Amino acid sequence: MSENDFVPGHLFVLHGRIENFAYDAVIVPTDSVFTVEPHWRPVAGDVDRARPAGWPAPPFGRAATGESVWFISVADAQLLTADELVRRLRETLRQIDSADIAKPAGRALRRVALPVLGIGAGGLGARRGAILRELLAALREEAATLGLDILLVTPDAAVFSAAQHARRNLAAGGTRHWELDDREMAEARRLGGLAAQGHLALFLGAGVSMAAGLPSWGDLIKNLGERVEGGLPKDFDGLDALDQAEFLATRLGGAQELNKAVIEIIGRSDKIALAHALLAGMACGHAVTTNYDNLYERAVEATGRARPSVLPWESVEEGRPWLLKLHGDIDRTLSIVLTRRDFVLFDAKSRPAGSLLQALLLTKHVLIIGASLSDGNVIRLAMEVDEYLQKSEARSIRGTFVDTSGVEARQELWRDQFRWFVCEGKKRENRVRRMEMFLDAVAAYAATDAPWLLDERFDGLLDDRDRGVVELARELAEKADDASGLLDPLKHALSSLGARRNYG
Structure with a gap:
């Protein structure tokens, strides 16, 4: 690759589990005596034979089996400093970059996956806010410098939310966390805000699942x-x-x-696409898809939230998201919509499903991902909504279309109904990556809940003007423990922000 062809990498922050993703290399935490916790075995490979030669000198290295697994010691005889942890991480990433790891076809850059290091068995959990801030800064810098896409993955809702807060703060301070221009960042903030308010719904087309290896x-x-x-x-x-x-x-x-x-x-893909996880991280309550697979449901479940109810076969439940499958489900053979006959009879057989999509177009802002807007049924439903609204003064933009097709003429056809985010790039893989970076920014601005805010372990993310207020809130939480049931709503609110939890 020439210097002119170099593409800076990007740091993605994902809510889920590492084993759910496709990556080209993975970093697994261990200690100076090479203890690998059981929950890492699905990604660590053959641990009994994987110990790098000479371990723990150096305290990081590639698996002796030759697999694309790198181990890093986060726990020595003495507690690591944040600086030493970050140094080891940087050296590990540089080893990965120089290793002979081919980039898979259809992907713009190689991907490296890792957890938030040091805050578990590494012993730095009491300082997780400060550690998280240091890790984010180092990972962002190394991704850009080395040309690696880095997936920082956590199943912990508080850590995920805190990481997104830190990235938003860094962006507000002038640090570029996303290779997006000012207009694109403004759109990401707008959509993220809609998601945080519960006003964003999702529409997933085949392009989302194609990134997971499923066919067009x-x-x-x-x-x-x-x-x-x-x-x-x-x-x-x-x-x-x-x-x-x-x-x-x-x-x-x-x-x-x-x-x-x-x-x-x-089939049943073992891995979800990056877009599935980014969309799941937005915590939208309502989604519609023309896909048959179950990858979005798995991505939502991996965040720790309830798996979506799949309509029309499952009941909608209070507090549980739902997913409407317009064209059938892989677990229900007779439901698949594919032929001319299926499409002609769609309205007769599935009118309530179409009406539900139309209701979302009327009442929510719909983010459309991976679709071409060439599906006859979807076009008809959208045009019926537009025709209905033309009779009133309420006609307005009803969604945002994220376009990776490279066909700009389509934007002209729908300009009165949808905002348009065009993902630029000569190759499809570059346009898809642009979409992923945009969704990563949207997800960062959607995660405005703060289950970490009153948790002392995250104090490293607070600035001086907020720290005093947070300490007062913690004192209030302690006093509220002895209050009557009248103050239960206050206790619940403080607890949802991380007050007085058992951090053992």
């Missing part, structure tokens, strides 16, 4: 065609996509057999 519509049709005995007619490609699916259904033994083949091809 065209690839799905091609794979199905390969199952037809005797091959396809020469003029098959001249058929419309829906008619191609209808033709395949007749050749494969009917709609049910076609749907079984679809589920086999899609």
Whole structure:
């Protein structure tokens, strides 16, 4: 790669579990005697043979098995300083950068995944706010310098929220955490604010799941065609996509057999896409998808929140998010919508589902990700909403379309109904990465809850003007313990901000 081709890497902060992601290298915490906790074994590989040669000198290194796993000691005989932890982390990342690790096809940069180091068994948990701030600064700098995309992953809601707070503060102070221009950052803040207020809904198209290795519509049709005995007619490609699916259904033994083949091809991906996790981190209560897979549900569940109710097969429950699957679900073979017949009969069979999408377009701001707006049913539903609103004075922009297609003409078709965020880049992989960076910024501004605020372990994130107020709030929480039930709402509010929790 020439100097002119160099692309700075980006630091992504994700709420979930490392084993759910596809990455090219992973950093696993251990100690000076090479103790690897059991919960790291799904990503650490064969721990019994992985101990780097000469361990613990140096106290970081690649697995002896040759796998793309790097170990770093976060606990020596003496407690590490933050400076030493960060030094080891920087050296580890530079080792990874210089290692012979190929970039997978379809991805702009190599990815390195790691947890928030040192705040667990590393013994620095009492100073997690300060440690987190130092780690974020170092990771952002190394990502940009080395050209690595770094995934900082935590399942802990308080740590995730605190990290996003720290990034917002750094951005407000002039530090560039996102390679986005001022207009794009303003849009990310606006959408994040809508999510924080509960006013943002999601629409996920096939492009989101393609990043997890699932096929596009065209690839799905091609794979199905390969199952037809005797091959396809020469003029098959001249058929419309829906008619191609209808033709395949007749050749494969009917709609049910076609749907079984679809589920086999899609399979059950082991990894979620980065976009799934970023969208899950926005904690939106309502989502709609034309995808059959269960990757978004898994991404939400990995944050510790309830897995979404999948409509129309499960009931909506109070306090639980829901996901409407317009075109069927991988766990329900008969529900798959794919052929011309399926689309023609969609309204007759699934009118309430379409009405629910229309209700979101009328009452929420809908963030559209990974879609092309070429789906006939979705177009019809959106245009019916637009026609309805033209009769009133309430016509307004009803959503934001994040476009990775590279076809700018589509923006002109929908300019009166959707805001448009065009992800620039010559190759699709570059446009997808641009989308991921944008969603990372949206997620940072959506995470405005603060379950860490009154937790003493995060004091390192507070500035002087706020620290005194926080200390008063903690004193109030202690006094409220002896108060009557009348003050239960106050106790609950203080507890939700981290007051008087058991930090053992």
